[in-house]
Amino acid sequence: MSTQQDVQATMDLFGRLKEAIGSVIVGHKQIVQTALIALLCEGNVLIEGVPGLGKTLLVRALAGALGLKFSRIQFTPDLMPADIIGTDILTEVDGHREFRFSEGPVFANVVLADEINRATPKTQSALLEAMQERTVSVRATTYPLEEPYIVLATQNPIEMEGTYPLPEAQVDRFMLKAVIEYPTLEELTEITTRNTEGAGITIPTPIATADDILRARQIVREIPVADALRTYASRLVHATRPADPTAPPRVRDFVEYGASPRAAIALIMAAKAHALIEGSPNVRPADIEAVLEPAVVHRLLLNFRGEAEGVTIPELLSDIRQEVTV
Amino acid sequence: MFEFEAFVASILRRARAERFVRSLGLFGLCLGGSGLILALIAQFLPLPPRVITYVQIGILAAVPLTTALVAWIGSRRLPDASKILFELDRRLHTEARISSLHVLTRSGATGFFTDRLTETVTRESEGWEGVYRPTWRTLASLAGVIVLLVGIVALALVEREPDEEPLPSTEIVTEIEGLEEPLPEELDTIETERIEDSSTDWIAQALADLEQARSDSGADEVPSGFDPEEVELYTTALLEELRERGARPLSAEELERLSELATTAPLELGDALDAVLAEDDPKEIEDQLELIADYARQQADLDRLLEADDRENPESSAERFVPESPAAGEGEDEVYPMSGYGDERETEPSLREAPLPGEPGVTGDVHEYITGGVPIDLYSSGGGPQEIQPQVDYERVETILDTRALPQDAFETVRRYFELVGSEGET
Numbered sequence: 183m184s185t186q187q188d189v190q191a192t193m194d195l196f197g198r199l200k201e202a203i204g205s206v207i208v209g210h211k212q213i214v215q216t217a218l219i220a221l222l223c224e225g226n227v228l229i230e231g232v233p234g235l236g237k238t239l240l241v242r243a244l245a246g247a248l249g250l251k252f253s254r255i256q257f258t259p260d261l262m263p264a265d266i267i268g269t270d271i272l273t274e275v276d277g278h279r280e281f282r283f284s285e286g287p288v289f290a291n292v293v294l295a296d297e298i299n300r301a302t303p304k305t306q307s308a309l310l311e312a313m314q315e316r317t318v319s320v321r322a323t324t325y326p327l328e329e330p331y332i333v334l335a336t337q338n339p340i341e342m343e344g345t346y347p348l349p350e351a352q353v354d355r356f357m358l359k360a361v362i363e364y365p366t367l368e369e370l371t372e373i374t375t376r377n378t379e380g381a382g383i384t385i386p387t388p389i390a391t392a393d394d395i396l397r398a399r400q401i402v403r404e405i406p407v408a409d410a411l412r413t414y415a416s417r418l419v420h421a422t423r424p425a426d427p428t429a430p431p432r433v434r435d436f437v438e439y440g441a442s443p444r445a446a447i448a449l450i451m452a453a454k455a456h457a458l459i460e461g462s463p464n465v466r467p468a469d470i471e472a473v474l475e476p477a478v479v480h481r482l483l484l485n486f487r488g489e490a491e492g493v494t495i496p497e498l499l500s501d502i503r504q505e506v507t508v
Numbered sequence: 509m510f511e512f513e514a515f516v517a518s519i520l521r522r523a524r525a526e527r528f529v530r531s532l533g534l535f536g537l538c539l540g541g542s543g544l545i546l547a548l549i550a551q552f553l554p555l556p557p558r559v560i561t562y563v564q565i566g567i568l569a570a571v572p573l574t575t576a577l578v579a580w581i582g583s584r585r586l587p588d589a590s591k592i593l594f595e596l597d598r599r600l601h602t603e604a605r606i607s608s609l610h611v612l613t614r615s616g617a618t619g620f621f622t623d624r625l626t627e628t629v630t631r632e633s634e635g636w637e638g639v640y641r642p643t644w645r646t647l648a649s650l651a652g653v654i655v656l657l658v659g660i661v662a663l664a665l666v667e668r669e670p671d672e673e674p675l676p677s678t679e680i681v682t683e684i685e686g687l688e689e690p691l692p693e694e695l696d697t698i699e700t701e702r703i704e705d706s707s708t709d710w711i712a713q714a715l716a717d718l719e720q721a722r723s724d725s726g727a728d729e730v731p732s733g734f735d736p737e738e739v740e741l742y743t744t745a746l747l748e749e750l751r752e753r754g755a756r757p758l759s760a761e762e763l764e765r766l767s768e769l770a771t772t773a774p775l776e777l778g779d780a781l782d783a784v785l786a787e788d789d790p791k792e793i794e795d796q797l798e799l800i801a802d803y804a805r806q807q808a809d810l811d812r813l814l815e816a817d818d819r820e821n822p823e824s825s826a827e828r829f830v831p832e833s834p835a836a837g838e839g840e841d842e843v844y845p846m847s848g849y850g851d852e853r854e855t856e857p858s859l860r861e862a863p864l865p866g867e868p869g870v871t872g873d874v875h876e877y878i879t880g881g882v883p884i885d886l887y888s889s890g891g892g893p894q895e896i897q898p899q900v901d902y903e904r905v906e907t908i909l910d911t912r913a914l915p916q917d918a919f920e921t922v923r924r925y926f927e928l929v930g931s932e933g934e935t
Contacts, residue, residue: 186623406611406617408590410591464609508598
């Protein structure tokens with residue numbers, strides 16, 4: 183069981199992490215928080231935004247602040263699965279040759295899958311096992327990945343040229359999704375200042391260790407969730423399904439597929455991490471509502487009518503939040 | 509030291525009580541509905557209040573009482589603690605801390621979060637009882653239910669005052685129910701139903717009136733002290749003496765004895781005995797005594813049979829049949845004793861149809877010997893006094909029988925008798 187010192191230290195640590203990342207990334211506080219929540223919940227984050235908004239920089243800053251092993255994979259159309267997970271290479275050892283496994287970039291603590299939707303679905307799927315089971319299987323051998331492990335993938339909006347939409351199974355394995363918007367005028371001014379003066383952008387030095395992260399994850403799991411709130415989270419997820427009687431009318435009209443049970447798990451876990459970061463000893467209704475969109479938004483699939491009418495999933499989630507009360 | 513378990517237990521007790529009080533709203537609704545139905549029955553039915561029996565009140569009371577019972581059972585049922593605690597969180601604005609602490613204590617978890625939440629809940633839950641304080645609306649609802657309950661019980665227990673307004677007449681009933689003027693048969697039905705529906709006192713009074721009416725009509729006149737065996741023995745002994753010693757006028761003692769018997773005999777037999785007393789012809793006296801003796805013997809036999817039947821099967825004692833009367837048509841001035849010699853009270857309930865032993869006789873001073881008041885007119889069918897024939901006026905017969913309030917089957921028997929007499933008399 184966690185002591186008060188452990189919890190307090192974790193809270194302080196995450197306060198410093200936000201500060202450190204914030205010193206590099208202008209604005210996007212919500213995105214930083216989402217990334218930290220995923221880190222605390224053993225989850226992965228899909229960050230979507232047009233090129234040039236600082237997605238990669240955000241991930242690099244996070245990895246730098248955590249002091250963990252970081253690797254970056256630039257997804258391209260010709261990228262192969264072996265380029266990601268590694269492959270057996272014929273190697274000469276002590277005068278005889280043997281196949282030895284050469285680890286790919288996926289073997290790290292923080293993996294940046296940059297522009298993941300530029301690779302083919304086959305290559306995208308190479309990350310599935312690593313993201314979910316934290317293992318990599320090559321031929322008959324399964325290799326565990328080192329904890330803490332987190333995949334932060336960036337993707338361009340799927341309407342852009344040369345992109346492949348992620349398979350639903352792949353998307354579902356991202357615990358949270360964050361959408362990076364254009365910075366405001368003030369933020370843009372600040373960005374130009376930081377990048378054009380002085381030494382420019384510097385990646386923060388490590389302020390946390392792997393043990394700190396693992397202990398923080400343990401603390402997150404200890405945060406209590408009231409039964410009624412657990413039910414509330416389930417009802418929210420249930421209401422995303424068009425066949426559900428509690429679903430709002432627009433969900434029934436415009437949604438093809440609702441959220442999976444992974445969404446409910448992600449919602450509860452993210453709410454716990456959110457409560458910890460916010461300094462609360464328990465999950466509150468506000469915690470659940472705060473993480474509803476990042477936990478669910480990428481798991482809903484609009485039908486043709488919804489696409490045609492330009493309905494957005496955040497709008498539907500807003501409907502659900504109003505329809506389903508605690 | 510804050511005892512969270514005791515805290516939760518007291519919250520659950522309060523929640524149960526609150527749930528029970530809330531369910532009283534439904535109870536009050538049911539109670540009010542039942543009371544309204546009861547009041548409507550008492551107000552609009554043309555029946556005395558006591559006609560609303562305790563059974564009916566019990567049925568009406570069953571609905572709210574069942575609701576109250578269900579409410580009580582429901583309040584005793586273990587409530588969902590997590591829901592109640594979360595509701596308390598919501599009311600106290602404690603952001604699910606009480607229910608979260610309940611989750612931790614339920615799982616036996618200790619550590620920072622348990623301690624922190626305990627500390628916070630201890631501070632924030634002060635004055636939590638105020639959340640469950642009944643509102644004015646709840647108290648008003650409760651008071652209304654109690655008033656309703658008392659009112660209905662008082663209404664149920666109220667006794668009918670003896671000097672209350674009399675029962676509405678049949679005409680009032682028909683006016684209220686918007687019916688057309690009822691036929692006489694319907695009036696009888698309504699009257700009967702009213703008697704059946706009324707209280708015991710009312711029925712007793714109606715029966716007493718009916719008894720009095722029947723008594724006044726004379727339908728139950730029964731000769732007292734009549735012993736057919738005694739008549740049989742005396743007339744047989746007298747007849748034998750007359751036959752042994754030859755026909756003769758009756759002595760004063762014999763006349764006195766016959767006169768005594770005539771006073772206790774039924775009307776028709778008394779008339780026959782009176783005729784013997786008035787007769788001077790010894791031969792006629794002998795013939796008439798023979799008829800009287802035969803009739804008295806039959807009557808005595810019948811009485812013995814009935815007594816035996818009563819002993820063997822008391823339930824069948826109500827079944828009686830018309831006694832055989834003395835043979836008619838054997839003389840010009842013969843008497844025609846009729847049915848009704850026995851106990852009319854016994855024979856009345858169910859007279860059996862039986863072949864009448866009488867046969868139409870010849871004409872004579874018939875009207876003097878037939879039951880008084882029976883309208884028999886004499887008419888002449890040709891020339892001379894011998895052609896004069898009796899004829900019964902049936903319409904008048906019906907009128908007379910109606911006034912005697914005879915049972916319908918007895919009425920038909922009498923009518924048939926006169927039809928036979930009339931038809932034979934005409935031939």
